[in-house]
C-alpha cells in the first residue's frame with residue numbers, strides 16, 4: 001500500500017517552527033529547451049517570410065488557397081509561441097507532511113469537503129458514495145472533517161445511498177485506519193486487492209467486503225426497483241422531504257445532517273468520533289437559472305458556513321475518489337507554511353483517472369499537460385483551478401482580496417453562533433441559504449463565490465482569485481491524490497471537449513480575457529499560459545484548413561509548399577520534424593508511450609475539427625444573445641458491450657452525431673487525394689510532380705494514417721460502435737461537393 005516517505009530527516013520540534021512545509025524545484029534543462037525553441041522560432045519566421053514573398057499573383061491559380069495557408073501558418077505559429085511560456089517556468093512542489101504533523105498535531109484547521117453530483121442515472125449513487133467514503137477515511141482528525149454532498153438531481157436514491165454510506169462508514173473508517181488501506185474508496189480498493197490470500201488481515205477483509213457488497217446491493221436494487229425499503233424510510237426523518245413532489249428541476253431546498261460531528265455519541269465501531277456528513281439539494285424551479293456546478297458550489301459554501309465553517313475546502317466531483325489517504329495533510333502544508341502559505345488561495349491537483357486504457361485511446365491521460373504545462377503555470381504562482389481535486393482557502397472563495405501582511409486566524413473552533421444549535425435548528429437555518437431567490441441582488445456569482453455564466457466556472461473563478469492578488473499552487477504527486485472517471489466513448493469525450501473549449505473561448509472573449517483582466521495583476525507568462533487553453537476553439541480553423549485545402553489542391557494539381565529542391569523546403573521540414581520529435585520525447589518523458597502519443601495526435605485532430613469548431617460558433621451565438629449557457633453532463637456509465645470495446649481500444653462511434661460527418665468527410669477526402677496524388681507522382685516521368693507535390697502527398701499520407709480507425713469504422717466494422725451508414729452517405733455527398741468545387 002506504498003506509504004510515501006515524507007522526505008525529511010529527523011528534526012527536533014524547536015527547530016521545525018521555522019522550517020518550510022514545502023519545497024519547490026524548477027525543472028532542469030530549461031536553458032537547453034530555450035535554445036532549441038529559438039531554432040523552431042527561426043524556422044517559423046522563415047516559413048512566414050516564404051509565404052509572404054511567394055503569394056501567387058492575382059489571377060494565378062491557387063492564390064486564395066495560398067493566402068489561406070499563410071493565415072493558417074501564422075495562426076499555428078502564434079499559438080506555438082503562446083505554448084512556450086509555460087515551458088520556461090516548470091516548477092515542482094513537494095509538501096513535507098511529517099513537519100506539518102509535528103508542528104500542528106492536534107491544532108489542525110477544519111476542512112470541509114464539497115462533493116457535487118447532478119444526476120442519479122449518469123452518476124450512479126454507488127459511484128457517489130465511493131467518493132464520499134474515500135474522503136471520510138482519509139488520515140485526518142474526524143472531528144475536523146465535514147463532508148457535504150450537493151445533489152442537483154434531488155434524488156432520494158442518492159440520499160438513501162448516503163445514509164447507507166454513513167452507516168457503513170462506522171466500519172469502513174476504522175478498517176482503513178487500522179490497516180492503512182489505500183485507496184480508501186471501497187470499490188477501487190476491492191478491485192485492486194481482490195484476492196483474500198494476499199491479505200494479511202483476511203478475516204476482517206472478508207467481513208468488510210461482505211458488508212460493502214450487501215450495502216451496494218441494497219442501493220442498486222433500490223435504484224432499479226424504484227423502491228427504498230419501508231423500514232429504512234421510517235428510520236430516518238429525512239425521507240419525508242420527498243413526501244412533496246420532488247422533480248429534478250422543481251423542488252424545495254433540502255438540507256439533512258446525516259452525521260453530526262459535534263455529537264459525542266456519533267462514533268464508529270471502535271468508539272472513535274465520526275466526521276460530519278451533510279446531504280443537501282438546493283431549491284430548483286423551472287424558470288430560475290441554477291448555474292450548474294457553480295451554483296451548487298456557492299450553495300455548498302453557504303450551507304457549510306452555517307454548519308462547520310472549515311477554513312479550508314476540498315472540492316471534488318462525485319466521480320473522483322481520494323487515492324492517497326494523506327492528501328488533505330499534504331495540501332495543508334501549502335497553506336500553513338509560515339513563509340509563503342498565507343498568500344496561497346488554492347492548491348490544485350491534476351485530473352488523473354483510474355479507467356484509462358493501456359494506450360490511452362481517447363487522449364485523457366494528459367501526460368504533458370499534467371507534468372509540464374500545468375506545472376509551468378504553477379511556476380508563475382497561477383495554477384489553474386480545474387474544478388475537481390482542488391483545495392481552497394474559504395475566504396478567497398468568498399471574494400476576499402489579498403493584502404500584504406495578511407495572516408489568517410483560522411477559527412479552530414466552530415462559529416460560536418452555531419455551536420449550541422440542534423441538528424434541526426441548523427438544518428432550518430441553512431435551508432433559506434439555498435433558496436432560488438437567496439442570491440438575488442447579491443454579489444454571488446460575480447464577486448463572491450464561483451463565477452456564473454460560463455461552462456468552465458472553475459477556470460474563470462481561479463483567474464479572478466489570482467487577479468485579487470492571491471497565488472495558487474499546482475501539486476502533482478507521484479501517486480495521484482485523486483482519481484476520476486475519464487470519458488470512455490468518442491462522443492462523450494468530444495462533447496466534454498466541446499463544453500470546455502466553448503467555456504474557455506467564452507472566457508477569452510469576455511471581460512475576463514487574461515491579457516486584459518490579468519494585465520498588471522498576474523505574470524505575463526501566466527496570461528499566455530491561460531491562453532494556451534482559452535484559445536482552443538479558434539485553433540480549429542487552421543487545423544481544418546490544413547486538413548482540407550492541401551488535399552483539395554493536390555487533387556487539382558496545385559502546389560502549396562516549396563519544391564523539395566528549394567532551400568525554403570528545409571524550413572518547413574525542420575519545423576515539422578523538430579516539433580514532432582520534441583513532442584514525442586516530451587510525452588515519453590512524462591510517462592506516455594509512443595502509441596499513446598499517436599492516439600493523442602488523433603484525438604487532437606478530432607477535437608479540433610469537431611468539438612472546437614462547433615464550440616467556436618456556439619460561443620459566437622451566445623455572445624450575440626442567440627443561445628444560453630448550458631452544461632452537458634459527462635455520462636459516467638456505459639453498457640458492457642461498449643466497455644469491452646473500450647478495453648480493447650476500439651474507437652466507439654455508434655451514433656450519427658454531426659461531428660462524425662465532419663470527421664468522415666475529411667478522412668475520405670484525404671484518402672482520395674492520397675490515391676490520386678500518389679498516382680500523379682508515380683506516373684510523372686519528369687519528376688516535376690514529385691518535386692512540387694510531394695509535401696502535400698506526405699501530409700495526406702499522415703492524415704490517412706491517423707484516420708485509419710475512421711475508415712475501419714466506416715467500411716469494415718459491424719459492431720454497434722461503427723459509423724452508421726447515414727453518416728457515410730452524408731460524407732460521400734459532401735466529399736463530391738468538395739471535389740467539384742472550383743479552386744482559386
Ligand SMILES: O=c1ccn([C@@H]2O[C@H](COP(=O)(O)OP(=O)(O)O[C@H]3O[C@H](CO)[C@@H](O)[C@H](O)[C@H]3O)[C@@H](O)[C@H]2O)c(=O)[nH]1
Nearest residue numbers: 116117118152292293296317318386387388455456633634
Ligand atoms: O448542474 C450541474 C452540473 C454538473 N454538476 C457537477 O459538476 C461536476 C462535473 O461535471 P462532469 O459532467 O463530470 O464534467 P467534467 O467535464 O468531467 O468536469 C470538469 O469540467 C467542469 C467544467 O466544465 C468542472 O466543473 C469540473 O469540476 C471538471 O472536473 C460533476 O460532479 C457534476 O455532478 C453539478 O453539480 N450540477
Ligand SMILES: [Mn+2]
Nearest residue numbers: 317319484634
Ligand atoms: Mn467528470
